[in-house]
Amino acid sequence: MTYGQSTHRLDHRLLETTGLANPAPLASVLWLDDQLESDVRLDSIITVVDAKNLQYQPKPNPESFSFPEAYLQIAFADVIILNKVDLISKDDSGAVLEELEKEIRDVNSLANIIHSVRCQVDLSKILNCQAYDPTHAAHLEALLEENKSLTTKGLHNGEVRTLCICDAQHIDLDKFPDHKRSPELKFPA
Numbered sequence: 001m002t003y004g005q006s007t008h009r010l011d012h013r014l015l016e017t018t019g020l021a022n023p024a025p026l027a028s029v030l031w032l033d034d035q036l037e038s039d040v041r042l043d044s045i046i047t048v049v050d051a052k053n054l055q056y057q058p059k060p061n062p063e064s065f066s067f068p069e070a071y072l073q074i075a076f077a078d079v080i081i082l083n084k085v086d087l088i089s090k091d092d093s094g095a096v097l098e099e100l101e102k103e104i105r106d107v108n109s110l111a112n113i114i115h116s117v118r119c120q121v122d123l124s125k126i127l128n129c130q131a132y133d134p135t136h137a138a139h140l141e142a143l144l145e146e147n148k149s150l151t152t153k154g155l156h157n158g159e160v161r162t163l164c165i166c167d168a169q170h171i172d173l174d175k176f177p178d179h180k181r182s183p184e185l186k187f188p189a
Contacts, residue, residue, distance in 0.1 A: 012127055013040065022072045023047070044129035047077035047111075048119060052087040054100055074107045078131035079114065086117040 017026055023045050030042040049070075058068040067075075074080060082104070088096045101113055114125055 012043075022069055023076045024072065027076065042132045043127065044078035044131040045076050046079045046081065046126050047073040048081045048083050049074065049100075049104065050084055051082050051097070051100055051115075052084045054103065071107060074104055074111070077108060077111045078129055079126050080104055080108070080111045081114050081116050081119060081121055081126070083116045083119050085115045 015026065017023055027042060027045055030040060054070075057070040060067045060071050082097070082100065085097060097115070104111070104113060112125070112129075114121055
């Protein structure tokens with residue numbers, strides 16, 4: 001009997017995207033509209049964070065809008081498994097764990113953080129989270145509003161300005177001395 005002929009349905013499919021993968025592209029494919037009537041739905045994004053080595057991960061550079069993969073994994077996560085908590089020094093483990101959680105919350109204030117040793121986690125805490133269930137949208141909106149000062153902390157740059165030039169005629173961008181052309185921008189000929 002092949003998989004397609006099986007009478008048993010899978011309750012859950014866990015996709016592991018390797019240690020340093022950005023989960024956003026995969027999530028965007030799986031976060032399907034109910035109208036598509038897919039048998040697969042995105043329940044949540046789970047990220048495992050190494051408690052012993054998080055402090056050694058590269059930090060984001062807001063000046064260049066550069067964000068390391070580990071940072072993006074934390075930012076996109078609905079559930080964060082803070083693993084290897086047993087390897088934190090017993091003398092100051094409470095303070096260290098508190099500081100690690102603060103660092104994680106500075107990136108993602110809405111994620112559920114679970115402490116673990118050797119990634120041993122109660123499955124009920126990571127399955128059926130329904131993080132992408134439309135009925136939870138109102139709850140998520142309220143949480144975002146309540147925590148918006150936490151989620152944007154330190155990300156605003158007061159030097160950023162917007163300039164909009166609207167004209168039916170061709171604009172010669174070379175006449176703007178501070179203008180730096182970006183390869184992503186497309187200008188009409």
